[in-house]
Amino acid sequence: xxxxxxxxxxxxxxxxxxxxxxxxxxxxxxxxxxxxxxxxxxxxxxxxxxxxxxxxxxxxxxxxxxxxxxxxxxxxxxxxxxxxxxxxxxxxxxxxxxxxxxxxxxxxx
Numbered sequence: 001x002x003x004x005x006x007x008x009x010x011x012x013x014x015x016x017x018x019x020x021x022x023x024x025x026x027x028x029x030x031x032x033x034x035x036x037x038x039x040x041x042x043x044x045x046x047x048x049x050x051x052x053x054x055x056x057x058x059x060x061x062x063x064x065x066x067x068x069x070x071x072x073x074x075x076x077x078x079x080x081x082x083x084x085x086x087x088x089x090x091x092x093x094x095x096x097x098x099x100x101x102x103x104x105x106x107x108x109x
């Protein structure tokens with residue numbers, strides 16, 4: 001996998017000026033963590049968004065959004081958003097707002 005500078009910039013624009021965010025390389029791409037908890041990430045195959053178990057069904061009903069699969073295992077509460085789908089600003093904001101709401105419920109690491 002390779003990084004996607006365009007997706008990374010879109011995420012920065014949407015997440016700025018959220019306090020408590022850090023960025024780092026992860027999973028072959030670039031990841032954003034909120035108080036140490038993984039929030040989202042970007043690489044050339046799309047954007048990974050953490051919505052939390054039971055909070056992802058609405059997103060999975062949208063074309064271009066699929067469950068995250070790791071080593072042939074579906075990761076409940078995580079979705080992968082195709083780059084062209086994430087380009088929809090209103091949808092990107094909705095996804096990131098939902099991710100922030102969920103991750104803010106987690107204890108800091």
